[in-house]
Amino acid sequence: MFLSLSLCLLSVAPQEAPLRAFVGARVLPIAAAPIDDGVVLVRDGVIVEVGARADVAVPAGAEVIDCGGKVVMPGLVDTHSHVGGGWGADSSAPIQPDVRMFDAVDCRNAGFQRAQAGGITTLNVMSGSGHLMSGQTIYLENNDAETIEEMCYRFPDGSPMGGMKMANGTNSQRSAPFPGTRGKSAALVREQFVAAQEYRKKLAAAGDDPEKRPARDLAMEGLLEVLDGKRIVHHHTHRHDDIVTVLRLAKEFGFRVVLHHVSEAYKVIDEIVAADVPCSLIVIDTPGGKLEAMDFDARSAGDLERAGAARLVAFHTDDWITDSRLFLRSAALAVRAGCSRETALAGLTLNPARMLDLQDRIGSLERGKDANLIVLSGDPLSVYTVVEETWVRGERVFDLDDERDRLWAEGGRGAGMPRAGACCCLGGEEDPR
Amino acid sequence: MRLLSTLAALVCAAAPALAQDLAVYAEHVLPVSGPPIQDGVVLVRGGKIVAVGPALSVPVPEGVRTLRAAVVTPGLVDAHSVVGLAGYLNQDQDQDQFDPGAEIQPELRAIDAYNARERLIEWVRGFGVTTIHTGHGPQSLISGQTLVAKTRGATVDEAVIVPRAMIAATLGADSRREGGGKSPGTAGKQLAMLREAFLGAQEYQRKLEAAGDDATKRPARDLRQEALVALLRRELPLMVTAQRHQDIVSALRLAKEFDLRLVLDGGAEAYLVLDELKAAGVPVIAHPPMARYSGELENASRTTPAKLRDAGIPFAFQSGFEDYVPKTRVILYEAAVAAAHDLGPEAALRAITLDAAKLLGLDARLGSLEVGKDGDLALYDGDPFEYTSHCVGTVIEGEVVFEGAR
Numbered sequence: 001m002f003l004s005l006s007l008c009l010l011s012v013a014p015q016e017a018p019l020r021a022f023v024g025a026r027v028l029p030i031a032a033a034p035i036d037d038g039v040v041l042v043r044d045g046v047i048v049e050v051g052a053r054a055d056v057a058v059p060a061g062a063e064v065i066d067c068g069g070k071v072v073m074p075g076l077v078d079t080h081s082h083v084g085g086g087w088g089a090d091s092s093a094p095i096q097p098d099v100r101m102f103d104a105v106d107c108r109n110a111g112f113q114r115a116q117a118g119g120i121t122t123l124n125v126m127s128g129s130g131h132l133m134s135g136q137t138i139y140l141e142n143n144d145a146e147t148i149e150e151m152c153y154r155f156p157d158g159s160p161m162g163g164m165k166m167a168n169g170t171n172s173q174r175s176a177p178f179p180g181t182r183g184k185s186a187a188l189v190r191e192q193f194v195a196a197q198e199y200r201k202k203l204a205a206a207g208d209d210p211e212k213r214p215a216r217d218l219a220m221e222g223l224l225e226v227l228d229g230k231r232i233v234h235h236h237t238h239r240h241d242d243i244v245t246v247l248r249l250a251k252e253f254g255f256r257v258v259l260h261h262v263s264e265a266y267k268v269i270d271e272i273v274a275a276d277v278p279c280s281l282i283v284i285d286t287p288g289g290k291l292e293a294m295d296f297d298a299r300s301a302g303d304l305e306r307a308g309a310a311r312l313v314a315f316h317t318d319d320w321i322t323d324s325r326l327f328l329r330s331a332a333l334a335v336r337a338g339c340s341r342e343t344a345l346a347g348l349t350l351n352p353a354r355m356l357d358l359q360d361r362i363g364s365l366e367r368g369k370d371a372n373l374i375v376l377s378g379d380p381l382s383v384y385t386v387v388e389e390t391w392v393r394g395e396r397v398f399d400l401d402d403e404r405d406r407l408w409a410e411g412g413r414g415a416g417m418p419r420a421g422a423c424c425c426l427g428g429e430e431d432p433r
Numbered sequence: 434m435r436l437l438s439t440l441a442a443l444v445c446a447a448a449p450a451l452a453q454d455l456a457v458y459a460e461h462v463l464p465v466s467g468p469p470i471q472d473g474v475v476l477v478r479g480g481k482i483v484a485v486g487p488a489l490s491v492p493v494p495e496g497v498r499t500l501r502a503a504v505v506t507p508g509l510v511d512a513h514s515v516v517g518l519a520g521y522l523n524q525d526q527d528q529d530q531f532d533p534g535a536e537i538q539p540e541l542r543a544i545d546a547y548n549a550r551e552r553l554i555e556w557v558r559g560f561g562v563t564t565i566h567t568g569h570g571p572q573s574l575i576s577g578q579t580l581v582a583k584t585r586g587a588t589v590d591e592a593v594i595v596p597r598a599m600i601a602a603t604l605g606a607d608s609r610r611e612g613g614g615k616s617p618g619t620a621g622k623q624l625a626m627l628r629e630a631f632l633g634a635q636e637y638q639r640k641l642e643a644a645g646d647d648a649t650k651r652p653a654r655d656l657r658q659e660a661l662v663a664l665l666r667r668e669l670p671l672m673v674t675a676q677r678h679q680d681i682v683s684a685l686r687l688a689k690e691f692d693l694r695l696v697l698d699g700g701a702e703a704y705l706v707l708d709e710l711k712a713a714g715v716p717v718i719a720h721p722p723m724a725r726y727s728g729e730l731e732n733a734s735r736t737t738p739a740k741l742r743d744a745g746i747p748f749a750f751q752s753g754f755e756d757y758v759p760k761t762r763v764i765l766y767e768a769a770v771a772a773a774h775d776l777g778p779e780a781a782l783r784a785i786t787l788d789a790a791k792l793l794g795l796d797a798r799l800g801s802l803e804v805g806k807d808g809d810l811a812l813y814d815g816d817p818f819e820y821t822s823h824c825v826g827t828v829i830e831g832e833v834v835f836e837g838a839r
Contacts, residue, residue, distance in 0.1 A: 114726075284758055284759045285723075285759040285761075285762055285763050285766055286521070286553065286556055286758075286759035286760055286761050286762070286763065287521065287552075287556070288520075288521030288522055288523060288552070288553070288758075288759075288760045289521070289523050289755065289757050289758035289759055289760035290523055290757065290758060291522060291523075291524070293758055294521065294522060320725050320727060321758060323723060323725070323726070326723065326770075329820055332820030332821055333820055335820070335821050336820060336821050336822070336823065381820060381821055382819060382820065382821075383769045383770065383772070383773050383818055383819055383820050384772075384773045385773075386773070410734055410735045410736050410774060411726055411732070411733050411734035411735055411736075412704075412732060412734040412736070413702070413705065413732045414732070415726065415731070415732060415733075415734070416726065416727070416731030416732065
């Protein structure tokens with residue numbers, strides 16, 4: 001809300017980019033050791049300095065935001081979310097690499113506001129479940145933009161950045177044309193990747209001659225982006241044998257993959273570590289609820305860490321499976337199950353940023369990175385801690401003291417309503433409902 | 434009886450360890466019924482609490498089995514669950530909380546469906562839950578009966594402490610049938626069907642009472658009518674699951690018309706009708722604070738429990754019914770979130786112990802660490818509500834049913 005508001009004002013009266021100083025908090029940079037009584041300097045949406053108050057001079061004229069007694073850490077990165085009310089692939093086929101979540105997400109859906117209330121500043125919004133390949137995911141900055149175009153991160157070529165959602169196990173099994181068995185699931189996927197390899201050969205053979213090129217094929221183009229490593233596969237998988245199948249297919253076709261949910265990761269830690277494949281873990285309160293999750297155990301994060309693979313650990317909300325407002329809780333429950341605090345917090349920030357190829361922009365408080373940060377009332381892993389403020393690229397998008405924001409954080413009448421526009425409401429009633 | 438206890442004490446002294454004799458030492462003993470005790474002990478003999486107090490002032494017989502923890506609380510009481518009927522696999526063969534055969538089936542007994550060996554029961558026991566109010570689920574107008582069980586035992590008979598606790602009813606979307614000419618399709622139809630059922634039961638009750646002791650004049654036995662008559666006679670409460678404020682008020686209206694004892698379950702919008710609930714004297718089994726805030730819970734609030742407390746409305750927490758992942762919620766986790774949203778840890782703990790026991794009419798036996806009550810205890814290695822603490826032991830009537838770190 002505030003970001004858009006300030007953009008509106010900016011267009012009326014442009015002025016020099018202000019310097020903001022978050023002063024006095026215990027700062028958790030993630031990429032470095034915690035700093036008591038720290039300072040984070042921000043200009044133009046970018047972090048310009050992080051350090052102890054004794055070491056970082058706050059320039060005169062900077063807007064000082066007193067964070068005494070608070071904890072400041074990077075905005076959280078959710079590698080697997082379904083907020084935004086969008087669906088990707090439909091029920092016509094099990095493999096639909098042409099479908100883009102970019103075309104499906106409602107950027108004003110209240111889910112984004114709840115995610116801000118949970119400290120989430122970056123989301124990988126995915127297609128729903130039930131397909132072997134349910135389409136192209138979209139990496140979004142949770143910035144209160146008016147359109148999806150302004151929310152999405154971009155590939156170097158300017159196209160909307162995202163991965164490819166895949167699934168195996170019982171998730172994608174149903175009546176034809178969907179697979180009925182695990183063997184069939186793998187065969188269908190392999191068939192499509194082989195077809196993409198053939199398509200690539202034709203493209204290569206054509207060279208620069210447009211006459212010789214095969215007709216454009218959106219599905220094949222999507223798969224090629226996977227084979228070329230541009231688009232990371234985000235793979236729903238739970239059971240130990242399904243996990244190993246993903247590793248096998250990734251090796252055969254050379255695609256980059258992040259394992260998602262991975263309920264039984266703890267059973268195949270050696271295989272995962274040997275393949276050096278990241279795990280975005282779901283943390284649920286109780287095993288079961290479906291066959292794939294019957295042996296879920298929150299120990300996997302700690303087990304990966306003890307196997308020397310702490311940097312492969314991330315968590316996700318899978319919102320609405322778990323609530324975006326409770327994302328910190330997922331990491332805390334992993335600590336309860338034996339993971340270190342350091343790995344748990346990296347699993348909400350820098351590690352997931354790597355899983356989205358965004359580690360150079362987000363995930364830690366370091367000079368030159370986007371000024372995405374959250375202000376917490378205390379220890380990030382305590383149930384009594386609340387997210388007080390969420391900042392995206394130097395602008396405050398969530399403030400617990402704001403009545404409307406508090407409604408999104410706590411719930412209440414009207415909390416499910418989509419966000420209204422911001423510019424429309426200058427000088428008037430902000431959010432009639 | 435006194436002789437027996439003396440005998441037991443003698444046996445203990447000579448050859449220690451009757452299975453149900455236990456002393457639990459804790460840095461913080463939280464009796465709930467009274468102030469916390471630092472460095473205290475709870476002594477259980479013959480399944481009952483026989484002493485609670487500072488460790489220095491409570492004599493513990495030699496040889497009694499001893500446990501130690503940072504915190505000990507009363508065993509937790511889940512005021513509404515479906516575990517034991519709804520199983521963790523979530524496949525047809527382990528889902529017995531809902532029969533789609535008819536919309537009103539108060540005759541379905543929970544004792545005929547309770548699987549005491551269900552893995553979900555073992556799961557919640559590992560978080561300190563010792564008592565569950567469980568049974569038929571919130572998926573039809575009247576889905577069936579509930580029971581109260583301890584979270585132990587190999588059979589329902591070993592587990593159950595109240596075979597018929599409440600009858601479960603549901604208003605709102607979960608008991609509405611869409612299309613195909615099926616009823617109820619609207620809120621008005623839901624209430625019409627319930628009222629007709631209770632009118633029929635009143636008629637049956639009249640015939641029963643007119644017949645008096647004359648068996649030849651009695652109407653033929655009718656399981657459904659018998660169950661509804663028990664409600665009309667206020668022998669047990671009707672537990673109505675309702676989330677929307679208008680459905681909550683409809684439940685109050687129904688209870689008033691037929692003079693029913695009412696327990697409101699869910700109550701996502703209860704904060705909009707606090708005065709009405711208070712005036713009706715209806716207790717609330719609040720929805721899990723981490724329930725998904727969509728559909729009929731779109732207006733749910735994490736601060737509802739605190740508002741109920743402030744309004745003086747009795748309430749407790751539930752693990753509730755989930756038709757997907759997680760197959761059951763955990764009241765320890767749910768109360769923790771409410772504790773962090775204005776309720777505070779003391780009231781949150783009370784809501785999953787003594788207040789829940791009161792709501793179930795079992796506070797003479799359960800819910801606090803007091804002499805004479807069941808020896809049901811939950812042990813923790815820190816603040817029970819902290820995400821990173823663990824339940825390290827669960828005791829039911831002096832028997833250690835869980836040890837570890839969950």
